[in-house]
Each structure stands twice: as C-alpha cells, then as structure tokens.
Amino acid sequence: MDYLLSEQQIFIRDTAREIAQKKILPVRAELDEQEEFPWDIIKELAAADLFAIFVPEAYGGLDAGILDVCLAMEEISKACGGVAVSYASSALGAFPILLYGSEEQKQKYLPDIASGKKLAAFGLTEAGAGSDASGIQTTALPDGDHYVLNGTKQWITNGGEAEIYTVIAMTNKARGIRGASALIVEKGTPGFSFGKKEKKLGIRSSSTRELIFEDCRIPKENLIGKEGQGFLAAMKTLDKSRPGIGAQALGIAQGAYEEALRYSRERVQFGKPISSFQAIQHMLADMATKIEAARALIYSVARYMDTNPKDMSVESAMAKLYASDIAMEVTVDAVQIMGGYGYMREYPTEKYMRDAKITQIYEGTNQIQRNVIALGLIKRSAGKGK
C-alpha cells in the first residue's frame, strides 16, 4: 500500500529501516538473551538524527510529527521491540517538556535529547498507582527554592540509562490528582537512585528500573508548567505517545508475519510447502489483513494528530488499542504456523510474541484504552446535545 508519505517521511522510514536491518537485526537475539541495554544502537540512532524528529527545529530538532515517529518506531520494532521502546521512551520523557516546559527548560534539555547525547525517561507508575494514577504516593514538597522528593517510581523504561527524567509527584496531596505536578530530575542529583534492573518476559534489551527518591532536592525552576498540572501533563503526554506504541506493535506484528510467511513457503510437509495448505493460507491472510488495518489506522490517527486537534484522546487510544491487540494475535499465529520451530529461541518468532504482550499493557492497559475511548465518545455525544 502507498500511504502517500512525504519525502522527509520516506527518508525517516528508510533511515530507520537501514539501521534496523543492518545493525539491530544481527544482534537482537544476543541483546534479548543478555538483557543488555543497546547503547551501540542508541548511538547509531542518534548519529542518524532519529532522536531529532520529535523535537522542534528551534531546539536542535527536525520538527517532524507523530507520523514520522511512528514510521521510525515501526521499522525499529520490525527488528527489535526492545530497542524500539528504549528509543521511544526518550520521546516520552521529552513530551512533558515539549508540551508544558518553559523556554529555559526547553533550551536546557531538548538539544541534548534531540542529538541523542542524553536519553530521557518518564516516571509516572508506582507500586500502588498503575491504571489509577490518582494513587501516586511520591511527594515533592516545597522547601524554600526547592522541592524535596520522596517516594519510588516503578518499572520506568530507560531507568538508570537516561540522564533526564520527567517525574509526576504530589506537590499537594490534599488536592488529589489536582495536586500532582511534573518535575525534571537529572541523573546524579543527590537523593536520586535506581532500583535493580527488572527481569521481563519481553523487550528484554530495554532497561526497566525503579526511581528512588530520598529527600532528593531539586530546584523550583525544574517544575514543568504550574503546580497541579502534573496529571494533565501526564495524560497529554500519553495521548501523544500512544500511536508510537501502536507503531511498535505494528512493527512487531509485521516482523512476525514476515517470518511466518517465509517459513511457510520453505517448510515442506506431506510433500508440499505448508503455504499451499488452506489452513495456513487463511491464517496468513487474516494476519496480513489485520496488520494493514492497524497500519491504516495508526497512520491516519498520527496524521490527524499532526494537525494539532484540540482533543485526540479517543483516536490516539484507538490506534494503540487496535494495533497492540492484533500484534498479540498475529505473533501467536506466527508461532503456531512455525510449530515447534516457532517455539524455539533459535528463531526470532517467539521473541516477537514475548515482545508483543507488553504493548497491550504499557502506556495504559488496553482496558484503560477502552475506558478512554468510551468516555471520550460519551463526552462528545453529550457535548453535541447541548
């Protein structure tokens, strides 16, 4: 399918594809096995200007849009979902600064993120605050020119590897989620440490750690936006990032499908390639149809979001929800087509299946996505009735 991409978008897609195929594919199994953070590849992505695409030109970026990020994510994920999320999390960490940051904060942090010199990360989730962000316990209490952070963030992607963290903490607990604020914390700040690296089912080359704050003092100028805007900043950040996770799921599904298709044409049983059997053909047809539907949805939502609509939570959630659900289905079927070979770690298919699962969970579980979609639609319907 021709999605009528711009010349710049084709450059971005091809650049990401070249790195994915030449640099990531040969090492992905080892990265997965060793659970090793892919610094060499992060450097390649940085040198190719791929971290610049989500940052405005004024701060050293290329001022591309959500669709451009999705194209890069799809290509990287086709090779390795773990590398892809390490890349995407830097965008996720940068979004609160991009959306609500002051001019000084943008000048200070964005150029290093755009050049890939520093990675960013986003700290929202806690042990008791997953889908329910109002359960946040981490506090940032004002003390003179500083906020004093206390608490623990859980499962933070790029934790320990990133230099710049945007963290959601309560500056006024009495106000509930309206008392949450977004703050920038730099690695190396006294009182800021990391928990152990988590062991995961999939995306194992990515780094997932706790962020631990113990009387960590950060200057007041590190507050993003105003006090109390933290929850809004988090929700708007996730609105912007969800299509990227959709694109990650899409790339994973595409990669698994291509493995299964190739295998089915080579694998001979009952004297014929198994691709000649209708049972396999129908599976492949369903997989390819779902993938193309997900791609069409993600690209159109991303294009729509690049027009800066006021409210795009519903569409953004749809893109993530649909693509991640079909990625799980497609990768399970890819393993099934390959049978015992698909189950073996010698082939990449089982990794696609393990990597796919997280896309239904993070950036809001798919159950939460359905809440977002339904509530948004009901709100729109009620708004029209006025």
Added chain:
Amino acid sequence: MKIVVCVKQVPDTINVRINEKTGTMEREGVPTMVNPYDLYAVEEALRVKEQHGGEVMVLSMGPPQVQDALREVISMGVDDARLLCDREFAGADTLATSYTLARGFARIGEYDLIYCGKPAIDGDTAQVGPELAEHLNLPFIGFVRKIREVRPGFICAERMTDDGGEVVESSLPAVVSVVKEINEPRLPSLRGKMKAKSFEAVTWSAADLEVDRERIGLKGSPTWVVRSFTPEPRGGGEILAGGDSAEIASKLAEKIRELGVCS
C-alpha cells in the same frame, strides 16, 4: 583541519560486465556505487573532523553521473565535494588519473590530510593513492588499518603488512590509504540525506585545472588494457574423509610426503 577524501564511483559489484571487444569494463547504463574502500576513508575523515573540527571535502573524477556517488557521501556527513569532469579526462590510466587529481588538489589549495581507499574494487590497482602523493610531493602511508593519533601537522598510523604491522609517524599534509579493517562506515543520517537531496558538486574541467593536455585522459596514459578475462579456476581439492581424525591425519601426512613438500 581540512581533510580531503578521494572517492571513485564504481560499477555495483553484482553487475560487472566486460566489453568483449575492448576488454574494458562496461560503465554505461550499469548500476553504480561508491567504491567501498573509499567509504572507510570517508568514515575516517569524518572522525578526524569530529575530534578536531574543520571540514571534510571529497574529490572525484568521472562523468556527470558521479554526482550520485558524491550525494551518497554527503548524506554521511561530508561537507562539500568537487568533481573533475571533462571528456578529455576519459580513458585515463592510474598515472593520468593521479596527475589530474593532483591538479585538482592544486586548485583546492589548502588541506591538511588526504585519505584514499586502498584500491578501487573495479581496477584494483591500488596505485592512484601513492602516485598522487608523488605528484604532490607528500609523504604516503599505505595499507593503514588504524589511525593511532592525528592532530594538525602530525599523524601516527598502523600499516598492515604481510607479516604483521608497522607503526608510522609522519608530518602533515600526507596521503593516507586505508584498508577495510580500519573502521565500520556510518550509515547516512536524516540531515545528511536532506542536504544530499539538492546537493550538486562544483565541477572543474581540464581548462579549470590548467592541466598539461598531454598528461590527461587516454593521451596521457602510458598503459592500456589489451584484454580482460576471468582466469581459469584452480582445480578442485581433495577431501580426505572416512575414519577417525588420527587416520585422516596419517593419510594427509602421506599425501604431503608424496608431493615432496616435506619429508
């Protein structure tokens, strides 16, 4: 520092065709690429720029289609390029080529370091680099597999030799030709691709370079290709199979003795 890299456009290796009449390579209408060895030279030059600042320029000689090759290296981060392009340059052997390139360097004027790929994969002579150094009266370091240190006025490089290596120091400017062991060339960047999109190298003709017309192109080439052919493949070897490793080893020893290679 200003580093200039000599780059050649060569036929894509999968598609080499020889003109049976002339014995030379068909260059028209075949897919082309940047000589892979020259990409190692470009990468090394970009690293010097990253370390010391300055500029990387690429110099090439060839028909107008070489602009495609120049755009490719521009997308890797090269700052600028010059193309020596004139019908009179055509048919040059390595001597005429290196003379013409040397005139190009005279026109460029100031530079600190010249990198070349050791050979071009089409002609595979590895002569242009050292000849260029002769024309320019500069030191030449060939077969370089590692740059130990480079700074204004000084270079220290490891050469690859048949029996190991050599460490060579030299003043700059110098001509340095590199082997494929030296690095892994970077992939094009987005900014590079955007710059390359509209890039067109300044071209210099024979008149621009103030060349001696007797020393360029076919006329200036003392060597010419009589015939190109694919050598007969060597005869197949013999596989010693069957039995355990001790038996195979003794069979092998017997064979060696039979051949009189050693007793």
